[in-house]
Amino acid sequence: MTELERHEYDIVVVGAGGAGLRAAIEAREQGKRTAVISKSLFGKAHTVMAEGGIAAAMGNVNSNDSWQVHFRDTMRGGKFLNNWRMAELHAKEAPDRVWELETYGALFDRTKDGRISQRNFGGHEYPRLAHVGDRTGLELIRTLQQKVVSLQREDLAELGDHEARLRVFAECTITELLLGGDRRIAGAFGYWRESGRFVVFSAPAVILATGGIGKSFKVTSNSWEYTGDGHALALRAGATLINMEFIQFHPTGMVWPPSVKGILVTESVRGDGGVLKNSEGRRFMFDYVPDVFRDKYAETEAEADRWYDDPDHNKRPPDLLPRDEVARAINTEVKAGRGTEHGGVYLDIASRRPASWILRRLPSMHHQFKELAGVDITAEPMEIGPTCHYVMGGVEVEPDTARARVPGLFAAGEVAGGMHGSNRLGGNSLSDLLVFGKRAGAGAAAYVDGLASRAAPVEPDVDRAATVALAPFGAEGGENPYTLHQELQQAMNDLVGIIRRAGEIEQALKRLEDLKQRARRVTVEGHRQYNPGWHLALDLRNMLAVSECVARAALERTESRGGHTREDYPGMSSEWRQHLLACSLTEDGVSLARQEQPPMRADLLGLFDRPELSKYLTEAELAGHAGRPERNG
Amino acid sequence: MGHQASFRVWRGDATGGDLRDYTVEVNDGEVVLDVIHRLQATQAGDLAVRWNCKAGKCGSCSAEINGRPRLMCMTRMSTFAPEETVTVTPLRTFPVLRDLVTDVSYNYVKAREIPAFAPPKDLAPGDYRMRQVDVERSQELRKCIECFLCQNTCHVIRDHEENKAQFAGPRYLMRVAELDMHPLDTADRQRAAQEEHGLGLCNITKCCTEVCPEHIKITDNALIPLKERVVDRRYDPLVWLGSKIRRRR
Numbered sequence: 076m077t078e079l080e081r082h083e084y085d086i087v088v089v090g091a092g093g094a095g096l097r098a099a100i101e102a103r104e105q106g107k108r109t110a111v112i113s114k115s116l117f118g119k120a121h122t123v124m125a126e127g128g129i130a131a132a133m134g135n136v137n138s139n140d141s142w143q144v145h146f147r148d149t150m151r152g153g154k155f156l157n158n159w160r161m162a163e164l165h166a167k168e169a170p171d172r173v174w175e176l177e178t179y180g181a182l183f184d185r186t187k188d189g190r191i192s193q194r195n196f197g198g199h200e201y202p203r204l205a206h207v208g209d210r211t212g213l214e215l216i217r218t219l220q221q222k223v224v225s226l227q228r229e230d231l232a233e234l235g236d237h238e239a240r241l242r243v244f245a246e247c248t249i250t251e252l253l254l255g256g257d258r259r260i261a262g263a264f265g266y267w268r269e270s271g272r273f274v275v276f277s278a279p280a281v282i283l284a285t286g287g288i289g290k291s292f293k294v295t296s297n298s299w300e301y302t303g304d305g306h307a308l309a310l311r312a313g314a315t316l317i318n319m320e321f322i323q324f325h326p327t328g329m330v331w332p333p334s335v336k337g338i339l340v341t342e343s344v345r346g347d348g349g350v351l352k353n354s355e356g357r358r359f360m361f362d363y364v365p366d367v368f369r370d371k372y373a374e375t376e377a378e379a380d381r382w383y384d385d386p387d388h389n390k391r392p393p394d395l396l397p398r399d400e401v402a403r404a405i406n407t408e409v410k411a412g413r414g415t416e417h418g419g420v421y422l423d424i425a426s427r428r429p430a431s432w433i434l435r436r437l438p439s440m441h442h443q444f445k446e447l448a449g450v451d452i453t454a455e456p457m458e459i460g461p462t463c464h465y466v467m468g469g470v471e472v473e474p475d476t477a478r479a480r481v482p483g484l485f486a487a488g489e490v491a492g493g494m495h496g497s498n499r500l501g502g503n504s505l506s507d508l509l510v511f512g513k514r515a516g517a518g519a520a521a522y523v524d525g526l527a528s529r530a531a532p533v534e535p536d537v538d539r540a541a542t543v544a545l546a547p548f549g550a551e552g553g554e555n556p557y558t559l560h561q562e563l564q565q566a567m568n569d570l571v572g573i574i575r576r577a578g579e580i581e582q583a584l585k586r587l588e589d590l591k592q593r594a595r596r597v598t599v600e601g602h603r604q605y606n607p608g609w610h611l612a613l614d615l616r617n618m619l620a621v622s623e624c625v626a627r628a629a630l631e632r633t634e635s636r637g638g639h640t641r642e643d644y645p646g647m648s649s650e651w652r653q654h655l656l657a658c659s660l661t662e663d664g665v666s667l668a669r670q671e672q673p674p675m676r677a678d679l680l681g682l683f684d685r686p687e688l689s690k691y692l693t694e695a696e697l698a699g700h701a702g703r704p705e706r707n708g
Numbered sequence: 709m710g711h712q713a714s715f716r717v718w719r720g721d722a723t724g725g726d727l728r729d730y731t732v733e734v735n736d737g738e739v740v741l742d743v744i745h746r747l748q749a750t751q752a753g754d755l756a757v758r759w760n761c762k763a764g765k766c767g768s769c770s771a772e773i774n775g776r777p778r779l780m781c782m783t784r785m786s787t788f789a790p791e792e793t794v795t796v797t798p799l800r801t802f803p804v805l806r807d808l809v810t811d812v813s814y815n816y817v818k819a820r821e822i823p824a825f826a827p828p829k830d831l832a833p834g835d836y837r838m839r840q841v842d843v844e845r846s847q848e849l850r851k852c853i854e855c856f857l858c859q860n861t862c863h864v865i866r867d868h869e870e871n872k873a874q875f876a877g878p879r880y881l882m883r884v885a886e887l888d889m890h891p892l893d894t895a896d897r898q899r900a901a902q903e904e905h906g907l908g909l910c911n912i913t914k915c916c917t918e919v920c921p922e923h924i925k926i927t928d929n930a931l932i933p934l935k936e937r938v939v940d941r942r943y944d945p946l947v948w949l950g951s952k953i954r955r956r957r
Contacts, residue, residue: 116758117816118854119766133834174833180825180890182843182850189837207847213765214850225824237820245816269805298760332737338763442923443763446782447739557749601754604721605806608753 079537080274084110086519087263087278089249089305092120093212093508094488094515095284096219097172101516102282103226103241107523110276111223111243112265114300118220121286121298122508125212126341126439127196128204129509130502131169135186136193136202137386142166143682144200149503150683151367152198152397153467153496154637155652155691156318159675160474161494165503165510172509173205179225181218183207195346198397198500201386209341209439215505247274249304250613251540252281252312252484255530260312260483262532264540268610271603273541279529280519282477283309283470283486284512288625291618292463293561293568296328296339302614303621305490309470310620310665314479316658317492317670319468319621320628321638323499324573326351326401328462330419335447337462340422340440342501344457345394347436348383349424351405352456353413359420360393363404367690368396399498399637402461406573409460419460425453461573465504467495467638468628471657476518477511483522483530487515497637547612548603552596556612559597563590563618571626576642580630587623594619623665624658631656631667649693710735713785714793715743717755721806727795734785740796741769741780744808756807764921767855771808772797777857777919799860814872815856818880821904825887826895842891849886849930851922852879858916858926864909875906878916878926885930888937898938907934 086102088095091113102109113120132145145166150157173191177183183205184192193202207214227237234240249265253275262277285305289297306316327340345351353359361379364372372393373379379392394401405420414420424433430453434441437452444450444457469492470479477485488508495503547556570583594615599608634648635641657668680688680700689697713734716727732747741759748755759769762781769780774788774795788794802810827836858878865871876884884905888897901907912935914927924930 115760115766116768116812119760119768121761123766123853124761124763171833174836177836178827178833180827180887182838182847182890184847185838185840185843189839191836192840207850210765210851213853217850217852217854221824224820227820228824231820269809298762298766300760333735334738334742335763439765446764447784448737555749555753557753561749599753605756605809606754607748607756 082276084108084278085523086280087276088282090284092122094512097509097512098282098516101513105520107520109241112247113245114248117243117245122216123213126209127343128206128211128502129505130203131173133170135190140201148199152500157496158493168510169506176218179218179222196501197395204502209343209437250544252308253532259530261530280483280523282515282519283490284488285490287466287489288621289463291567291622293564294337295463303617307617307620310660312481314481315471317471317655319624320632321467321497323465323638324402324461325464327459330458330460331417340459348427350394352421353408364393415458419458421456422459423456468492477515485515485519487511547597547599550598554593554597556597574640574642583626591619627667628656711790716795718797719807738785740783756809758809767853770855770857777861779921801860801866818876827892838891845889846886849882857919861915861919875909882930885934902938
C-alpha cells in the first residue's frame, strides 16, 4: 500500500450541514479536537435548501404556544410512531437552540416588538417557524459556518493555528468507517475529491451527519450529496437503521420544465395564504381531511380564509394538513384526471395576496419560478406536484446522547431515525439538526472522556477500503455509473414511490438485486483527480444498500401510515404502531427485525385526549390510561 | 422539442488544457448544467464540475458561459439561439484544478480574516430585540450564496494576482458591511475595512452587482455605504464616536 495521509482527532464529524456543524461546534466547545468532513465545499450543504423556517415553541406570535403543544403536533404529524423521548427533547430545547443562533449573528425576521417572528406551517397549531423570508436554511448554514470560523479565530489567537482544534476537510468523502479489533469505532477512511488521494482518520468517536437518501429517487428536491452515505456507513459498521419505509414526498415540487422537476416549492406559500386548486379550479383539499384530523381543519373556504387573521376562532385550512396527507391528495387528483397540463395541480398565491407582499415574503420562490420556468408567481398560479424530500428513517440512536448501537458511533439530523416517526412536520427538520446536533457533539465528547483506551484501526481493513474504492478503475464489464444511477432512480420512483403495492415492491427488489450485480462491474474512465464518474460509482454502493432497506421495510409493513402508503393495506393499524422495523446488514444482504416501540411515558400520554389516543393506540395500551381531561386547545 | 447543440467546454488541469467541441442533445426548458450533466453521462464521464442543489441556492456551479460569469443551473438554454455555440470555461480569477473546477480557497482565507459578530456582553440569548427595518439592510447582504462570481469578476483581482493578499473582494467587504450594519454588533469594523480588507482598492464600477445571481446591490448597499462611513470617520472622529454611543444604548 502506498503512503497514506493520516490524521488523528478526538471526534470526526461526517457531514457539514446543520447537524454536522452544530455537532462540531459543541465538540470543539467541550475541548475536543474535532474534524468536520464535507463532501462539498464548506457552506454548500443541503441545509441551504431549507426554506420555510425552524420550528420552536418560543411563543413570540401566539403566547399560547409551549413545548407541550409542539410535542403534540410532532407526534400527530408522525402518526404516533415517533420516538417520544426524541420528540420531547426536541420540543423542549428548540427555542434555546434558535436563540443561540442569534448570539452567533443570525438575523431572523422580526415581530413588531422586535422579537423573532414566527410563521404558520402545516401541522403546527400555532405560528411557530422562525424564518428569514424563504431562505431560512441559508441563514442557518451561514450562521453555523461563521460560528466555526469564529472558533477558528479564537484558536489562532490562543494557539497560533486556525485549525488547532477544529478543521474542516472540504470536498472529502468518507467511504468506510474503521473499527478496532474490539468492534469499537476507531476512525474513518476516505478520499479527497480534488486529488483522489486516500486519507485515514483515527478517532474514537464518529458522528454521522450526512443527511438523506433522496438521490435514489428520480423526482427529488434533494441535492447530489444525498446518496445515503451515513445510512450505508452505519449499516456496514454494524449499526441498525429504523423506519426506512417512511419517505416523505413533499406535496409541492416544481413539475415543469422537466429539468427542474422536483425542485422544492416552500410550504410557506400555503402557510402565507396560498391554496391548492385542481384543473377545475376547485380547492380540493376540503375533500381529503382524514378522520384523525377532522375536528382540527376548516370545512368551508370562508372559515379557512378567516383563519389567517383570526386563528383563535376559526379552524385552519386543509391545505395545511401534514405533508403526507397533502401529497396523497394531489396524487389522487392527478390520477382522477383533474391535474394540470404537466401532471401537477395549481398552487395559487397570486389571486390571494398583493404582488408586493409576495415579493417580500417569498422572494426566492418568485426568483426560482421566474428564472427557471418563466412563471411570475405574483400574476399566475404555480404548477406543482409531489417530490421525494426527506427520509424519516435512519440510524437507530439513543435519544439523549445520539449514540448508535456501535460503540463510538453517533448520528444526528436526517441520517438519524425515530424523531419524526412516520412523517415529519415542516420546520421540524432545522430544529432537529440543532437540538440533536448539539446533543451528538456532547454525547460523543462524554463518550471520549469516559474511554480508558482508544481503539486503533485494523490495518487490513484500511487496505481493503482502498481496494474497494479503486475497483471501478480496474473492473471489466463496462457498466456506466450514470446509467446504473438513472435505472435505480427510475425503479425506486416507479415501484417504491408515494403509493406502494406488494407486487411492485417485489419487482423493485428484483431490480435492485440485478443492479447490485451490475454495480460490481461498474467502470469509470479517466484518472483519480476530481472525477465525478468515479465519485458516483462509489456513491452507488450506498444508494443501493439504502434502497434495499427502503424496499424491504416497505414490503414488510402491511399498513399505511405517514410516508408509507400501501394501496393493498390502506388502513392504519394500532398493532403495527407498536412495532419498528430495524434493518441490519448480514452476509446475505439487508435483514429485517421487528422490534417493540417503547411505550410512551404516562405524563406525555396525558397531554392527549383519550378519544384522540384511541385513534392510534391499541385497547391494551389504552387500558388504565384516562388521557387528558377534556379541555380546549 | 429537442435539438442538437454545439458546446465548447474547457478541459484540462493546472498544467494546461484547451476547449473541446461537443455536440449534445438539448431539451425544452433545460439549463446549461443539464447539458453538462448529459455530457458527463454520455460522452465525458470524468468531466469535472461542481454542483449541489441545481436550484440556484447553494452557489456551487459557477462558471463563465460565453465569457460571462454565471451559475450554470440558472442559465436557461432558451437564452441562446439553437445554432449558437455555447462556450463554458472555469472561473478565471481562481487557479484551475480540473476542467470547470477551480481552487476557491482564497475566499475561505478571506472569510477567516474578518472578526466574528460581537454582541453586547451582557445580552442574554432570547433577549435580543431588533426592529425589522433595522435588520433588513444586513439581511439583504446575507442573501449571499457564496458563488464567488463577484470575486471572480472584480477587476481588482481578476487579472491582478498581486492584489489578492491585501484585498478581501466584494463578497467579504460586503460581509464587513453586513456586520457593521448589524443593530447589535459592538465591534469597530470601519478602520479594518480600509486598512486590512482593502476597501480603498474598490472603485465602485459595479461589476460585482451585475453578476450577482441573488441581485444583491453589492456596490450601492454594501460597498458605498461602508466607504461613506469610513470617510466620515476619517474626517471626523466624533462622528464615529457618536455612532458607537448611540448604537450601544
